[in-house]
Amino acid sequence: MTPWVHIPQLLSAGITIGAIYALVGLGFVTIARASQIINFAQGEFVMLGGVITFSLLKGAGLSYPLAAIVAVISVVIIGFLLHILVVYPLRKTSIPILLIATLGASIFISNTTALVFGTLPKALPSFSGNLPLLIWGVPITPQSMWVLGATFLLLICLYLLSHRTLMGKAMEASSTDPLGADLSGISRNLMVFLAFGVSAGMGAIAGIFITPIFYTSYHTGTLIGLKGFVAAVLGGWGKNSGAILGGFVLGVVESLSVAFIPSGYKDAVAFVILLLILHFRPKGILGSPFIDSRRW
């Protein structure tokens, strides 16, 4: 049997996972647009979103939407705490220290989750049944449609936030011209604080949408976070549209690779793409507003 038979199926799976990478990548970009900090604990927000919703749904017996809302709010609070307790005290130090601090926070969050919620993998029920829809003969689960819809909706919200509100413009100003932002009376620390909240919320939403499709366990966050970052770099670092495009490209390529190479090597595909894109076009597909400036 030739691998070509599976292509449509893999393509739809790739688009679904690509939407998740795009959401995670957007989280990275939101923080980077406000402060040029990269938060390597982003993947843990995704994991926390799924795990907290699961435990509220099964343990506390809340209804599905209520559990999801409570989970998103608690993850946003964790994002705020991450900024207050880790990033804010270290804001004036060098890149390696911030890098290791956020990685340390990631170790702390994932292993504390294992302690509190247990190490078993968790799977939420689908939002609207498991009966696959047939689109041009390709079976697509309703959950995939939910993921795509949520990505689209969040992208619109993020666009409105950064282009139509004063807060979004202030966030962007504090990154592109820190001195100018200070002079116009923008509190840069507050903007970074808010950006951490927004990015944590988006991570949590991604986690809730992904958990019915893939099992979520305490250690799955790190890899999803890294791949989301790869997606953001692939599409064009610092651009919302870049993160979206990069996410879909990465998801599709990674999913299609299963047809041609042993499936164990699937996790390496993202990083091979990363090394190639960083070597040949560090700006990413759509170009990046940050790369040309000498700070990177």
Added chain:
Amino acid sequence: MVVIDHKEFRKRDFLYVVPFWLLSLIVPDPHLDHLRKESRFRRRDLFYLGALLLLPLIWSDKHLHHLMVLAGINGILALGLSLFLGYAGQISLGHAAFFGIGAYTTAILTTRYAFPPFVAFWASALVAAALAYLIGSPILKLKGYFLALATLGFGEIFLVVVREAHRLTGGVIGIFGIPWFSLAGFAFDTYLKQYYLIWGVLIGLLIFSKNLIRSKIGRAFLAVAASEDAASTVGIKVAQIKLGAFVIGGAFAGFAGSLFACVMSTANPEAFGLNLSILIIMMVILGGMGNLYGPIAGAIFLTWLMDILGKYQEYSLPIYGLILILLLISFPDGFGTRLNIRLIYLISYFGRKKRRERVEL
């Protein structure tokens, strides 16, 4: 005779002055090192050497010997990364991959092809350095977070390849039965012998690094870390210098990996993940950037800490993450710097004002 001004210095201050003074013997001081006359061998080195030679003889605890063996291996890793991160100012999150490459080279050469460990030791460093050269030449044009991400990607690719290439590496299970390190018929088969072997190698590499950073190349490392543009205007080939630091770091990691494989007699992929890379960077940060003794002190400290945390079973990793963050917040530029600044203030009460003037705080 030291005159103590009783108004400024009370008797109870001895309580913390004495521990601080003892710490100053152990903890290196990056602020003072470059101002002192550069001599190849200082009195403090003799103190370290004597302590190292005598420590296992005085304290004949098997567990301590094993811990110091691991600390020595981590020290070699931290020393290599110190040249790359501390001196040349570049970030690498894939250092554990070179460590793993060293370990697997030794494991494959000794168990499959019956090479003597001594030959495998040098081959490991060569293979690791060659891979560092191949990986480094495309990715070292990146800076900051992007370099970190690229090296992290390399580390992840290494792990995936090791897990999947069953025929070569034994997959997730790894390779067993690597022989002890032996040299001319003398096998290093106890922890005590391994202790002297590994710290001997570490001292050799330390002398190499000390000479390297006092050479033209070492000065170029510092220049590249300070400003790549300024370095290139004075004729330093920035790309070559960064690649050189990366390759030397990789070779050090290869040595360490080879010794690790011989000491543990196994090689499996769990030991070479991202967590080890984080730990090595942590050693360099805690030891102080731009400093050779510091990373080794950091390696001893963190190895000891990890051993203690290991007793707490499932609580060990959350505590580890917490301690990592707390250490970074309280000592962002290394133990040595902070402690020495406090120490200098205290010592200056004894009338040694000259030391205070030398430090620009």
